[in-house]
Amino acid sequence: MTRPELADRRVLVVEDDPTVLEVASTYLRAAGYLVDIASDGFAALEAAANRRPDLIVLDRMLPGIDGVEVCRRIRARSAVPIILLTALSATDDRIDGLEAGADDYLTKPFSPRELVLRVQSILRRSVTDLTPEAAVVLGAFELDPSARTVRRDGRELALSVREFDLLAFLLKHPRQAFSREQLLRAVWHWEFGDLSTVTVTVRRVREKIENDPTEPAILVTVWGVGYRLDL
Template identity: 45%
Template sequence: MESIQQGSARRILVVEDEPTIAESIAARLRAEGFTVELAHDGPAAVAAAASLLPDLVVLDVMLPGFDGLEVCRRIQAHRPVPVLMLTARTDETDVLIGLGVGADDYLTKPFSLRVLTARIHALLRRVERTATPGATIVVGDLRIDTDQRRVWRAEAETQLTPLEFELLVHLARRPRAVLARDRLLSEIWGWPDASGTRAVDSHIKALRRKLGSDLIRTVHGVGYALEAR
C-alpha cells in the first residue's frame, strides 16, 4: 500500500492493481484536493480500509488475492463506507452483484477521469445531505437517526451501507407515498435518465433482506413505497 498525502480532510482509498490506472486516478483526485491512499490487491485493500477509515473507496472488481466483490463485502461488514466500483465487465448481472454486496455506484472501463471525479463528489454529497443533525424519523416500528446514521426496526439495530441508508431515509420521509424509480435515480443517484433502474431494485432488495420483506411495497411499473407499521 502507498500513501499520497494532500492535506485534505477527505480521504479516498483507491484499490486498483494496474499501476498506470491507479496513478492516473490518484493524480486527478490529488488535483481535486483529496488525500489518496492506494492498495493493489484484495487483502491490502481490506487492511487499508480498516486502518485508514476512508471517506470513500474506489474499487476495481478484478484484483489479485481476492476480487473486489469480496473486498466490498468485508469492508462494508466492518464499517459502512461509500464504494464506487470499477468494472471491465459489461454484463448487467455482474454490475448487480456489485451493487448487491454494498457498492453504491459503478463505472465501466474505460471511463473518463472527469466522470469519475463527478461521481465521487456526488457520492460524498449524498452522505452529507442525508445527515440532518438531531433529526429522528419514526414510521411505525422503524426508527432512523440521521445524525448518527443508525437504523432500528422493532428495537433491533441494522447496519446499512451509505446508499441503502439514504434510500431508506428518502422513502421514510414520504411514508406510503409511491416514489417512481426514475425519480429515485435522479434524486439519490443523480442519474439523468432511467437506464439504471435495476440499481434501485437491487438496493430495495437489500433493504428488504435486512429490515423485513414487508417494509417496502412494490407498485409494479411505477416504483416503491415505505409501508412500515
C-alpha cells in the same frame, strides 16, 4: 473544487492497472483528498483495515481476491462507501458488486473528472448540515437525517450510504408508490443509469427491515409501477 468540509478526506484507490491507478490518484489528490493505493485484493483488505479510509474506489477485477469478494468482506465489518469500477456493459459485474454492498459504480473507460464528482457526491452525504433536519418517527422506525441513522424498535440498522439514502427517502414519503426511474433520480441523482441498481438496493434494504425479505410487508412491490413503503 472540493468543498472545505470534504478536503483531507482519505480515499483508498484499489486498481491493478498502473495507468488507471495513477490517473485516478492524481485527480483525487488534485481535488484535495488524501489518497492511499493498493493493487490487489489482499492489499486492499489490509489498507482498508489499517488506514480507515472515508471512501474506497475498488476495481472489479483484481489479482488475489476479486473486487466483489473484497467488497463483501469490507462490508461485513464496515459501512465505508465503496465505488466499484466495472468493465463496460458488464451488467452482471455491476449487479454482483451492488449485491456485495457497493454504493455506486463507474464503467470503464471512465472520465477521471466523473470519478471525482462521484466521490464528492457520496462523501457530501456524510457531512452534517448546519441546519439539522427533524427526526421522522413512523411505526417502529425512527429516522435521524442529521446523524444519518435509522432505528427499528430502538435498534440502529447497519446501512450502507445508498441503503440509507433509499430508506430515508421512503420514510419521508410513506405510502407513495415510486417507479425505479423516479427513485434513481431522487436518491442517486442520476438522470440515466442501470435500473437494476435500484432493484438490488431495494433487495438489500428489505434484508434489513423485513421479518421475511422473501415476503415483504413493509417495502412492497407495486406491480407495473415500482415500490412503496407501507407503514
